[in-house]
Amino acid sequence: MATIELDRLVKRYGQTTVVHGIDLSIRDGEFVVLVGPSGCGKSTTLRMIAGLEEISGGEIRIDGRVVNDLQPKDRNIAMVFQNYAIYPHMSVAENIAFGLYRSKLSKAEKRQRVEQVAGTLGLTPYLERRPSALSGGQRQRVAIGRAMVRDPAAFLFDEPLSNLDAQLRTQMRIEIKRLHHRLGTTSVFVTHDQVEAMTMADRIVVMRDGRILQVGTPLELYEKPVDIFTARFIGSPTMNLIPASLRDGGADLSVGGSVRVPHATATTSDILVGARPQDLIPTSNGAQGLTVSGTVAVVETLGSETLVHIESGGQTIIGSAPGREIPRIGEHLTFHAPAERLYFFDKATEKALAAQ
Structure with a gap:
């Protein structure tokens, strides 16, 4: 196991900077997730840690050792890719064993290591099969096994679950955790x-445009987002943001x-008031907090809850009702969120308002 430290890490392609001097410390044994939209620099950052991309500035330290100039094979790390990257002409056992290609272990030791990893991943019955005879989830486990061995x-x-269907993604999420x-x-x-x-992270790193916006536990990011982007990116459905003066x-x-x-202080009088859909529930007797009335436009029935989209003041607001309470389209409803569940952001800077 090892710590990983990024110190003012920069990546440029010509005159274009795609990673802007980020700092990040990952503790020994920690599971850290880099998250953000396409093009935010998260995969580039990962590839720089792996040694697959040259860095343009800063330092990468693995277990205290600077690895800027080390080849990938010398960094003692293993990477699992989005497209599995397993060999179709090799058996499962041969694919896993390929991770030991450069090792000096004996054939017996390699076989023992492969069998141990296969047992951990539930691949023992498939060791002699080719990848074409496996499901998508099994192929991904083979790729993980090749890294583990x-x-x-x-x-x-690097986005190892994106090629799987929804059910397999959920299953593999649990297996990796x-x-x-x-x-x-x-x-x-x-x-x-x-x-x-x-669902997977000990800590989440939210990235945008090659910069780190916020680092924290999943609950910290959900409860205390530092800006509008993080507030809307973390949590599903996305947070409601209502203009206010x-x-x-x-x-x-x-x-x-x-x-x-x-x-709190703000740069102007224009702010945005945030409320998560799960906190905005139908009621006509709200105390202090946010009260919004409108006409039901869309209803999403999920079983455990019903998401209700209402049109109010030219804006769509999403609230949440119990799963068995399904409003009618066109019905007029009032939703309320308690004061302690509201969020406030400066509209100009997009930063959370800091209480004084």
Whole structure:
């Protein structure tokens, strides 16, 4: 196992900078997820850690050793790719054993290592099969097995679940998390899927335009986003943001009504009031907090809950109702979120308002 430290890490392609001097420390045995939209620099960052991309500035340290100039094979890490990258003409056993290609182990030791890894991943019955006879989830486990067999100091995962269907993604999410709990190996996982990030990570790193916006546990990012991007990216469905104008002690909402605002500073009087759909529920007797009324436009029935889209003041607001309570399209409803579940952002800077 190992620590991984990024110190003012930069990546440029010609005159274009795609990673802007990021700093990040990953603890020994930690499972860290880099998350963000396509093009935010997360995969490039992972590939620089792996040694597959040259860095343009800064330092990468693995277990305290600077690895800027080391070849990938000398960094004692293993990478699992999105497209599996397993050989179709080789059996499962041969694919896993390929991770030991450069090792000096005897044939018997290699076979023992392969069998041990296959047992851990539930691949023992498939050792003699070719990849074409496996499901997508089994192929991904083979790719993980090839990485595991080397006993690396760290695992790097580059969107390994994106080619799987929804059910397999959920299954593999659980399997990878269980595997990490069992092995305790430092892991860095890249995804654009915030559900994967929330369910798998010890800590999440939110990236945008080659910069780190926020680092924290899943609950910290969900409960205390530092800016609008993180607030909307973490959590599903995305957070409602309602324009409002600050006044003494409160703010007037664009959809009507007002809310109390904790004493805070903003660059202008224009702010955004945030409420997560799960906190906005149908009621006509709301106390202090956010109250929004509107006409039901869309209903999404999920079983455990019903997501209700209402049109209010020219804006669509998403609330949540119990799964067995299904409003009618066109019905007029009032939703309420308690004051302690509201978020406030400066519209100009997009930063969360800092209480004074």
